[in-house]
Amino acid sequence: MNYITDKLTKIKDDGLYRELRYIETAQSPRVKILGRDCILLGSNNYLGLCDDYRLKKAAIDAINKYGVGSGGSRLTTGSCDLHKELEKKIACFKGTQGSLVFNTGYMANVGIISALCDNSWVIFSDQLNHASIIDGYRLSGAKLIRYKHCDMNDLIKKIKKYKGINNLIVTDGVFSMDGDIAPLPDIVKIAKEYNMMTMVDDAHATGVIGKHGSGTASYFGLENEIDIIMGTLSKAVASEGGYIAGKQDLIDFLINSARSFIYSTALSPCTIAVSIKSLEIIEKDEERRVNLLATSNWFQNQLKIAGFNVMETKTPIIPIVIGEADIAVKFSNILLSQGIYVPAIRPPSVPRGTSRLRISLMATHSKKDLEEALDKIIETRKKLNVIGRLL
Numbered sequence: 255m256n257y258i259t260d261k262l263t264k265i266k267d268d269g270l271y272r273e274l275r276y277i278e279t280a281q282s283p284r285v286k287i288l289g290r291d292c293i294l295l296g297s298n299n300y301l302g303l304c305d306d307y308r309l310k311k312a313a314i315d316a317i318n319k320y321g322v323g324s325g326g327s328r329l330t331t332g333s334c335d336l337h338k339e340l341e342k343k344i345a346c347f348k349g350t351q352g353s354l355v356f357n358t359g360y361m362a363n364v365g366i367i368s369a370l371c372d373n374s375w376v377i378f379s380d381q382l383n384h385a386s387i388i389d390g391y392r393l394s395g396a397k398l399i400r401y402k403h404c405d406m407n408d409l410i411k412k413i414k415k416y417k418g419i420n421n422l423i424v425t426d427g428v429f430s431m432d433g434d435i436a437p438l439p440d441i442v443k444i445a446k447e448y449n450m451m452t453m454v455d456d457a458h459a460t461g462v463i464g465k466h467g468s469g470t471a472s473y474f475g476l477e478n479e480i481d482i483i484m485g486t487l488s489k490a491v492a493s494e495g496g497y498i499a500g501k502q503d504l505i506d507f508l509i510n511s512a513r514s515f516i517y518s519t520a521l522s523p524c525t526i527a528v529s530i531k532s533l534e535i536i537e538k539d540e541e542r543r544v545n546l547l548a549t550s551n552w553f554q555n556q557l558k559i560a561g562f563n564v565m566e567t568k569t570p571i572i573p574i575v576i577g578e579a580d581i582a583v584k585f586s587n588i589l590l591s592q593g594i595y596v597p598a599i600r601p602p603s604v605p606r607g608t609s610r611l612r613i614s615l616m617a618t619h620s621k622k623d624l625e626e627a628l629d630k631i632i633e634t635r636k637k638l639n640v641i642g643r644l645l
């Protein structure tokens with residue numbers, strides 16, 4: 255049986271083979287990879303809180319009080335008072351009745367969609383939604399209709415054609431690989447008109463956009479208008495875990511039916527303590543967020559001035575779409591050899607022909623870091639042009 259070898263060969267032939275890269279220091283603007291100093295330009299640690307002393311202290315204090323492992327699933331012995339405190343805090347932050355913490359954002363998406371939807375449901379999903387939404391649908395028995403990215407005419411056309419007994423519109427709030435923001439006011443309006451439920455994945459919006467960084471609904475002044483808000487604690491919040499926020503009925507329903515919640519050991523108290531502290535910081539430290547967005551705007555302008563074809567975003571995510579996977583990888587490898595780490599993103603994470611460098615900024619990047627990175631990016635593009643490749 256050469257099944258696995260054949261599959262691997264095919265992945266390699268398509269230029270889609272992926273390997274792990276190991277960072278030897280904290281997740282911060284400057285890291286070490288293979289002993290070499292690099293500027294990190296692709297982390298989801300948007301607010302730079304991953305190695306913040308206050309979060310480290312919260313973790314250490316929680317370890318001293320609670321130990322390390324959680325010891326059980328949430329419905330058996332794994333829930334501690336910190337879980338309750340965090341869930342209250344998230345609900346407050348999002349302006350919802352309640353919230354429920356899952357072990358990852360991936361598990362939150364898979365858990366809710368597979369618990370809520372069955373074959374009486376039709377799920378209308380933006381074509382660029384995160385893979386965990388798709389995997390939730392796969393476990394659900396529902397019908398999935400993909401609409402063109404942020405295209406409301408296409409959404410309405412498809413609703414008219416495919417609407418079922420129960421219907422859900424689901425969208426990323428901030429799209430992870432493009433950094434653009436979903437047209438939530440239109441989506442809410444359409445959902446009302448056609449009597450459908452709405453769900454927003456706030457993974458990249460939490461801590462980044464909206465009042466105090468509370469996410470996409472707040473960004474558009476649509477608090478209380480979204481039925482299901484999902485998010486992660488693993489990006490700007492700089493911890494781990496995912497959550498669903500919404501009405502208390504929804505939360506009680508998930509506790510009783512979301513399999514990825516029920517059949518998995520709870521997150522450790524120290525991870526939960528970090529999330530609590532981090533949300534506290536995010537709510538207070540508006541400046542960190544505002545500076546990050548201003549820096550992103552500046553960086554995008556610099557790239558444009560240098561002739562790059564960047565998609566403008568109002569987030570710290572800045573994609574440079576290159577096209578073919580092998581060129582994107584080459585670009586990323588040359589940059590790494592120059593001390594700049596920007597991961598190349600290829601299919602299946604992005605559609606074919608749109609492989610890219612996904613730059614993402616941290617609030618803790620200095621201007622000097624970013625100027626150095628810009629120089630190297632511009633230099634590398636020149637190098638690649640020299641060898642006859644068009645970008």
Ligand SMILES: *Cc1c(COP(=O)(O)O)cnc(C)c1O
Nearest residue numbers: 358359360384430457486488495
């Ligand atoms: C990262 C991400 C998730 C998954 O969250 P994790 O906590 O990393 O499992 C879900 N949705 C989107 C849009 C994401 O970017």
